[in-house]
Amino acid sequence: MAPAARIGPNAVLQHLAVLDAEIGVAWRGALLHLADVREPPATAGMLDEAEVARLHHAVRLYVPDRASAIQRAAGLATADYILANRIPRAAQLLIRALPAPMGARVLSAAIARHAWTFAGSGRFRVRSHAPLWFEIADNPLAQRAAPHPVCDWHAAVFERLFATLVWPAASVTETSCCATGAPYCRFVITPRSAADCPASLPARAAPQGERRPVPVHDPA
Numbered sequence: 001m002a003p004a005a006r007i008g009p010n011a012v013l014q015h016l017a018v019l020d021a022e023i024g025v026a027w028r029g030a031l032l033h034l035a036d037v038r039e040p041p042a043t044a045g046m047l048d049e050a051e052v053a054r055l056h057h058a059v060r061l062y063v064p065d066r067a068s069a070i071q072r073a074a075g076l077a078t079a080d081y082i083l084a085n086r087i088p089r090a091a092q093l094l095i096r097a098l099p100a101p102m103g104a105r106v107l108s109a110a111i112a113r114h115a116w117t118f119a120g121s122g123r124f125r126v127r128s129h130a131p132l133w134f135e136i137a138d139n140p141l142a143q144r145a146a147p148h149p150v151c152d153w154h155a156a157v158f159e160r161l162f163a164t165l166v167w168p169a170a171s172v173t174e175t176s177c178c179a180t181g182a183p184y185c186r187f188v189i190t191p192r193s194a195a196d197c198p199a200s201l202p203a204r205a206a207p208q209g210e211r212r213p214v215p216v217h218d219p220a
Contacts, residue, residue: 005121005140006046011153012055013040014077018070023063031058049120049140056153057144068152075156082157083164095165100191103166104132111161118154127186133175134158137184142177149177151185158187167191 016039019028032039035058037051060067083092087110095103108126111134115124123137136142142151155172162170169192176182 005049007049007052007120007140008117009040009044009047010078010081011052011118011141012037012047013042013044014081015055015059015070015074018073018077019059022066022070031062034058034062046117052120053141053143056141060144060146060150067150071152072156075153076160078153079157079160079164082161092165100166101129104162104189104191105129107161107165108132108134111158118157132189134187134189135184136178136187139178139185142179142185144179145181146177146179148180149174149185150179151177151187154185155187158189162189 016028019031023031032055035054037055037058040047056071059070063070091110095106097103098106108129112124112126115136118124119136120140122139122141125135125137127133127135136151136154139151139154141153142149151174155174159170159172162172171190173188173190174185175188176184176186178185
C-alpha cells in the first residue's frame with residue numbers, strides 16, 4: 001500500500017494564530033475538532049494531506065464570510081516563514097539582483113523543485129512564463145465543490161514570495177480551480193507593470209543544466 005501523500009506543516013500551523021485572532025481560541029479548538037484535526041506541535045514534520053485538506057475545508061465551511069481573509073493571512077505567514085527559515089539569504093540576494101524576468105524564472109524553478117511540500121499528491125507545473133502562471137492538477141486542498149476558486153492560501157504564498165524577491169507589487173489571481181470542477185488550479189502571477197512582464201524572455205525555460213540552480217531549501 002502506497003504511503004499517504006503529505007504536505008508541509010505550515011499549511012496547518014500558520015492557520016492557528018490567524019484563527020485565534022479572527023474567531024478566538026475556543027472556537028478555533030472547536031473547528032479543529034469538527035475537522036478531526038489534531039493541533040500539530042511547532043516542530044511537526046510533514047502532515048497527511050487529508051488532514052490538511054480537512055482543515056482548509058472546515059475554514060471555508062464554518063467561517064465562510066471570513067475564510068478567504070483567514071486563508072490569505074495564513075498563506076502570507078507561511079511565505080514569511082519560508083523566507084525567514086528556508087531560503088538562504090544568499091539565494092534571496094541573488095534572485096533580487098537578477099533582472100526581474102530572470103529572477104522570476106529562477107524563483108519559479110525553485111518553487112517547482114519543492115512543490116511536493118505544498119501540493120501533496122497534486123501535480124505542480126510552471127505552465128507559462130509570459131505571462132507567468134502555475135497549475136496544480138488534482139489539487140488535494142481543493143477537492144470539495146465550491147462555486148468559485150478557493151485556494152487563497154496557495155495564492156498568498158506565491159504572491160508574498162514574488163513580491164519579496166522579484167516584483168514588489170506582484171499579485172496572484174487564481175483563474176481556475178479544482179473546487180469548481182476544473183482539472184487544475186491555475187495561478188497567474190502579475191508583476192507591477194507591463195514593463196516588468198517576462199515576455200522578453202523565450203516562452204520556454206532554459207534547459208536544465210544551463211544555469212546553476214539557486215539553493216532553495218524545502219519550504220516545509
